[in-house]
Amino acid sequence: MRKSKLLIIDDDEDLRTQMKWALTADYNIYLAEDRQSAIAIINKEQPAVVTLDLGLPPNPAGVEEGFTVLDHILDGYNNTKVIIITGRAEKEHALRAVEKGAYDFFYKPIELDELKVVLRRAFHVFQLEQEQRELRHRLSGDTFEDMIGTSPKMQDVFSTIRKVATTDAPVLITGESGTGKELVARAIHKLSIRRSKPFIPINCGAIPENLIESELFGHEKGTFTGAHAQRKGRFEMAEGGTLFLDEIGDLPLTLQVKLLRFLQEKTIERVGGREQIEVDTRVLAATNRDLEEAMKNATFRGDLYYRLNVVKISLPALRERNADVVLLAKTFLDRYTGEIRKKIKGFSSQAIESIVRYSWPGNVRELENRIKRAVIMSEGKKITPEDLEIESTAGGKECLVLKDAREILEKDLILKAIARNENNLTKAASDLGISRPTLYDLMEKLGIPTK
Ligand SMILES: Nc1ncnc2c1ncn2[C@@H]1O[C@H](COP(=O)(O)OP(=O)(O)OP(=O)(O)O)[C@@H](O)[C@H]1O
Ligand SMILES: [Mg+2]
Numbered sequence: 026m027r028k029s030k031l032l033i034i035d036d037d038e039d040l041r042t043q044m045k046w047a048l049t050a051d052y053n054i055y056l057a058e059d060r061q062s063a064i065a066i067i068n069k070e071q072p073a074v075v076t077l078d079l080g081l082p083p084n085p086a087g088v089e090e091g092f093t094v095l096d097h098i099l100d101g102y103n104n105t106k107v108i109i110i111t112g113r114a115e116k117e118h119a120l121r122a123v124e125k126g127a128y129d130f131f132y133k134p135i136e137l138d139e140l141k142v143v144l145r146r147a148f149h150v151f152q153l154e155q156e157q158r159e160l161r162h163r164l165s166g167d168t169f170e171d172m173i174g175t176s177p178k179m180q181d182v183f184s185t186i187r188k189v190a191t192t193d194a195p196v197l198i199t200g201e202s203g204t205g206k207e208l209v210a211r212a213i214h215k216l217s218i219r220r221s222k223p224f225i226p227i228n229c230g231a232i233p234e235n236l237i238e239s240e241l242f243g244h245e246k247g248t249f250t251g252a253h254a255q256r257k258g259r260f261e262m263a264e265g266g267t268l269f270l271d272e273i274g275d276l277p278l279t280l281q282v283k284l285l286r287f288l289q290e291k292t293i294e295r296v297g298g299r300e301q302i303e304v305d306t307r308v309l310a311a312t313n314r315d316l317e318e319a320m321k322n323a324t325f326r327g328d329l330y331y332r333l334n335v336v337k338i339s340l341p342a343l344r345e346r347n348a349d350v351v352l353l354a355k356t357f358l359d360r361y362t363g364e365i366r367k368k369i370k371g372f373s374s375q376a377i378e379s380i381v382r383y384s385w386p387g388n389v390r391e392l393e394n395r396i397k398r399a400v401i402m403s404e405g406k407k408i409t410p411e412d413l414e415i416e417s418t419a420g421g422k423e424c425l426v427l428k429d430a431r432e433i434l435e436k437d438l439i440l441k442a443i444a445r446n447e448n449n450l451t452k453a454a455s456d457l458g459i460s461r462p463t464l465y466d467l468m469e470k471l472g473i474p475t476k
Pocket of ligand 2: 206207
């Protein structure tokens with residue numbers, strides 16, 4: 026078995042040697058005598074456990090150097106267990122270190138047998154946590170066919186997708202721009218028995234009105250200038266598979282009639298053709314427009330709407346998925362630091378705060394784009410709100426009424442607690458030091474969705 030990594034940071038050479046000698050049978054040991062060498066090893070080896078002497082050169086009598094190392098570990102490697110090695114006279118510093126997040130402390134002079142026990146326990150805890158992280162990751166159901174979502178609303182979406190995938194019913198996918206409508210359509214196709222046949226998307230809003238009919242239904246040779254040959258439309262290209270009509274709200278009324286006929290009779294007619302051609306294609310449609318409104322304005326046919334709306338999947342706006350925002354942000358950060366090959370360690374806590382607080386009008390697409398840009402632009406180890414170009418903290422309005430200020434603060438703290446606890450309201454309430462019913466009441470008062 027590979028031995029776990031232990032880093033010993035101490036400026037006392039004798040002590041380092043003695044510890045190394047005593048522990049080398051159990052652990053893979055690294056030694057550092059000052060802050061620089063310690064940080065270099067931490068970055069390179071990411072040890073499971075670190076013993077840290079707070080007093081390091083150039084100021085062995087102070088504790089700043091040691092605390093800097095501790096901060097570095099807590100910031101970037103917070104799974105690592107840090108054991109502070111300290112003199113009895115410096116107990117206060119040790120306690121402060123534990124308060125900050127160090128795992129434990131141990132008094133000098135070192136009793137090796139005792140230290141061994143403490144170390145064994147630290148490694149054990151590290152390992153348990155590691156296993157738990159892996160298990161959680163495996164079981165999490167955080168991702169579903171390329172989609173990330175732990176929020177209850179997205180879990181509902183996933184369960185609907187699973188149910189409709191096995192049918193041939195048309196599905197209407199609605200949601201603001203950038204909420205993932207196309208991803209949902211692709212997921213439905215991938216989970217259906219049509220998966221080995223084509224998935225053909227067409228954006229009804231992007232094709233000029235005079236071309237879209239032949240794009241969709243195809244045309245016969247010589248029907249119009251330029252129609253040199255017979256051509257199949259997207260319906261026929263999607264034979265056996267799925268046709269995804271994006272921006273269906275932009276489909277001209279005349280074509281709405283043709284689409285309705287297809288949905289009723291499963292046949293189409295090419296432009297300039299007389300023949301009814303049978304096609305076996307499933308239709309999925311998406312829109313970010315309010316089709317009921319369009320129906321009232323007579324720009325969308327009611328009969329078509331009801332045909333398409335047999336199953337409806339409404340994607341929540343990103344601001345309604347508190348549990349997902351940070352998870353999505355981290356996923357995109359990993360993706361783009363990998364692609365762009367930058368050594369970025371994560372988000373600063375202010376960046377996380379601004380991500381949670383921002384309203385994301387462009388939804389997941391905006392989040393993805395902002396993070397990609399931040400990774401390209403960032404010059405530091407952590408992404409900051411400035412990199413994301415999101416206004417940090419409340420700022421701006423300075424003459425808030427006290428009551429408004431309190432509500433903003435309360436809402437902010439609650440949203441963050443909920444996000445931090447992945448939508449677990451019981452845990453969020455306990456974080457906030459209030460009971461669960463009180464949290465519910467507050468959420469209702471502040472207009473935070475409770476589901
Ligand atoms: N739940 C999610 N998990 C991971 N990535 C997502 C998720 N939802 C959306 N995305 C990503 O966000 C971007 C936008 O998604 P998509 O194109 O499906 O949105 P849309 O609703 O069709 O947007 P529009 O209305 O502007 O066409 C894509 O890059 C997609 O991969
Ligand atoms: Mg789209």
